[in-house]
Amino acid sequence: MPGPIRARPYRELLTPSLHRRFTRAAGRRRLNERxxxxxxxxxxxxxxxxxxxxxxDYDKVQxxxxxxxxxxxxxxxxxxxxxxxxxxxSQLPNIAREIGSISIGSSLLAPIIYALTIRNLAWRxxxxxARLFRYDISHASELSILPPYHYTLIFRSAWSGxxxxxxxxxxxxxxxIYVAQEPLKRGQPISQDSRDPNGVLINGxxxxxxxxxTFAYWELAQICQNFPDxxxxxxxDIDRAGGPTWGQISSACLQTIQAVNARINGHGxxxxxxxxxxxxxxxxxxxxxxxxxxxxxxxxMNPPPPCSRKEMIETKVGSFxxxxxxxxxxxxxxxxxxxxxxxxxxxxNKLLTPEQQxxxxxxxxxxxxxxxxxxxxxxxxxxxxxxTFARRVQSIVFxxxxxxxxxxxxxxxxxTSLSTASIKGDAYGKVAKDIPVIMRTxxxxxxxxxxxxxxxxxxxTDVHFSEDQRRSEDVLLVLSALRNGLGELVKAFGGFEKExxxxxxxxxxxxxxxxxxx
Numbered sequence: 001m002p003g004p005i006r007a008r009p010y011r012e013l014l015t016p017s018l019h020r021r022f023t024r025a026a027g028r029r030r031l032n033e034r035x036x037x038x039x040x041x042x043x044x045x046x047x048x049x050x051x052x053x054x055x056x057d058y059d060k061v062q063x064x065x066x067x068x069x070x071x072x073x074x075x076x077x078x079x080x081x082x083x084x085x086x087x088x089x090s091q092l093p094n095i096a097r098e099i100g101s102i103s104i105g106s107s108l109l110a111p112i113i114y115a116l117t118i119r120n121l122a123w124r125x126x127x128x129x130a131r132l133f134r135y136d137i138s139h140a141s142e143l144s145i146l147p148p149y150h151y152t153l154i155f156r157s158a159w160s161g162x163x164x165x166x167x168x169x170x171x172x173x174x175x176x177i178y179v180a181q182e183p184l185k186r187g188q189p190i191s192q193d194s195r196d197p198n199g200v201l202i203n204g205x206x207x208x209x210x211x212x213x214t215f216a217y218w219e220l221a222q223i224c225q226n227f228p229d230x231x232x233x234x235x236x237d238i239d240r241a242g243g244p245t246w247g248q249i250s251s252a253c254l255q256t257i258q259a260v261n262a263r264i265n266g267h268g269x270x271x272x273x274x275x276x277x278x279x280x281x282x283x284x285x286x287x288x289x290x291x292x293x294x295x296x297x298x299x300x301m302n303p304p305p306p307c308s309r310k311e312m313i314e315t316k317v318g319s320f321x322x323x324x325x326x327x328x329x330x331x332x333x334x335x336x337x338x339x340x341x342x343x344x345x346x347x348x349n350k351l352l353t354p355e356q357q358x359x360x361x362x363x364x365x366x367x368x369x370x371x372x373x374x375x376x377x378x379x380x381x382x383x384x385x386x387x388t389f390a391r392r393v394q395s396i397v398f399x400x401x402x403x404x405x406x407x408x409x410x411x412x413x414x415x416t417s418l419s420t421a422s423i424k425g426d427a428y429g430k431v432a433k434d435i436p437v438i439m440r441t442x443x444x445x446x447x448x449x450x451x452x453x454x455x456x457x458x459x460x461t462d463v464h465f466s467e468d469q470r471r472s473e474d475v476l477l478v479l480s481a482l483r484n485g486l487g488e489l490v491k492a493f494g495g496f497e498k499e500x501x502x503x504x505x506x507x508x509x510x511x512x513x514x515x516x517x518x
Contacts, residue, residue: 033123037147040118061179062176099166189230206252217407220410231418234418235422244430249418253412254441259404261445382461385461389470393456396456416488439507443486456470484514
C-alpha cells in the first residue's frame with residue numbers, strides 16, 4: 001500500500017511547472033493555477049492587440065498613389081520597385097522594438113490585472129470544465145491567498161507574449177506588403193498574358209468588386225505611365241462590343257471622378273431609402289365607398305349600472321380619468337394652483353440663496369452639462385467619440401465604408417496620360433473629341449472640392465479643430481492630381497483649342513487652377 005501523500009508547502013506551488021494541469025495539496029487533487037494565469041495573460045494581450053490594431057489601423061493596406069506628372073515627356077521605363085523582402089527586413093527591427101516594450105510592460109502589469117479582475121472568474125471557469133472530465137478533483141478547491149507568481153513564470157509569460165505579438169504583427173506586415181505590390185507579372189501588366197488584354201482591363205474597371213476594381217485602375221495607371229505599346233493598343237482597338245476601348249476606359253474613369261461631385265452635392269440630402277419612406281407617408285387615394293359611414297361617438301353597448309360601492313367608485317374614477325385624457329386642462333404642465341405656487345416660491349427664497357437658485361436653473365444646468373461633455377471630448381477617453389473634420393471630409397468625398405482615394409487619383413492620372421499621349425499615338429482621332437469633357441470634369445471637380453472643404457461646418461464634437469485642418473492630406477493629393485492634370489492638358493492642347501473644341505472660358509479657368517496665367 002502506498003503511503004499517505006504529504007501536503008506540499010506553498011513554495012512548491014510557486015514552482016514554474018506549466019506542463020502539469022493538476023497538483024496535490026493535503027492529499028487532494030487540485031488545479032494548477034499557473035497555466036490558468038498564462039492563458040489569462042494571453043487574453044489580456046489579445047485585448048491589448050485589438051485596441052492597438054483599431055487605434056493605429058493596422059489593417060490598412062498602404063500604397064503610394066501615383067503622383068507622376070504624366071504626358072508625352074514622361075519616362076518610358078518602369079521605375080525601380082523595392083522588393084517585398086527588402087520592405088519586410090527594413091520594418092522588422094521597428095516592429096521587434098515595439099512588441100518588445102509591449103510584452104515587457106504587459107508581463108509586469110498582467111499579474112496586477114489578473115489578481116484584481118479575472119482571477120476568480122478564470123479559476124471558476126477552469127474548475128467547472130475540469131470537473132466534467134476529472135471526478136477526483138476536490139469540490140472544496142479554493143484559490144490560494146497569494147497568486148502563484150514566480151520570477152520564471154513572469155519571464156515565460158513575457159517571452160511567450162513576445163512571440164505571440166511577433167506572430168500577429170509579422171503576419172499582418174507580410175499581408176500588407178504582398179497585397180500592396182504593383183499589378184505586374186514579370187515586369188508586364190497582369191492582363192498582358194490574356195488573349196484579350198484590353199477586354200480584361202475593361203472588365204476590371206467595370207467590376208462591382210472593390211478589390212478587383214482597385215487593381216484594375218492601378219494597372220491602368222501603370223500602363224499609362226510605363227508601357228507605351230499598351231497605350232497604342234488602347235488607341236487602335238476601336239472595333240469592340242460596347243464601343244472603342246478608349247471610350248469605355250474614359251467613361252469608367254470619368255464616372256469615378258464625377259462620383260466625387262455627386263457625393264458632395266448629395267451630402268445633407270435624404271437617401272433613396274428615406275425618400276421612399278417619406279413617399280409612403282403621403283395620403284393614398286382610397287377605394288370608392290361602398291357602405292354607409294362608420295358611426296361616430298359611442299359604438300359599444302353601455303355597461304350595466306354598478307351595483308356595489310366598489311363598482312361605483314371604479315366607474316367614477318374611470319370616467320374622471322377618461323375625461324382628463326380626452327380634454328386635458330390648459331394648465332396641465334403646471335399642476336399647482338396659484339396659491340400653492342406662492343408657497344413654493346416663498347419656501348425656495350427662504351431655503352436657497354440667489355446663487356443656489358441660479359445654479360439649479362435649466363439654462364445653468366445645461367451649460368454645466370455642456371462643459372462636462374466638452375472636457376470629456378478633450379480628454380483621451382473622448383477621442384473615439386470625436387467626429388473630426390478630416391474624417392468627415394474623407395467619408396463624404398471618397399465614399400464609405402472603403403475609401404476610393406487610389407481609384408480617383410489613378411483615374412485622373414490615367415486620363416491625363418492617355419489624353420496627352422494621343423497626340424502621337426491616336427491615329428484615328430478618337431480622343432480629341434473627349435478632351436473638352438475631360439477638362440471640364442477636372443475643373444468642376446476641383447472647384448467643387450475647394451468650395452466644399454471651405455464651407456463644410458465643423459461638428460460640435462471636434463473640439464480640437466483649427467482652420468488649417470480644412471485641407472486634409474488626402475484632399476490635397478486629389479487637388480494636386482487635378483491641378484497637374486489640367487496643366488498637362490493645357491500644355492498639350494492649348495495651342496489648338498479651337499480645333500479640339502475647348503471653350504475659351506474653360507481654358508482660362510484651367511490655366512488659373514494650374515498656375516499658368518499669362
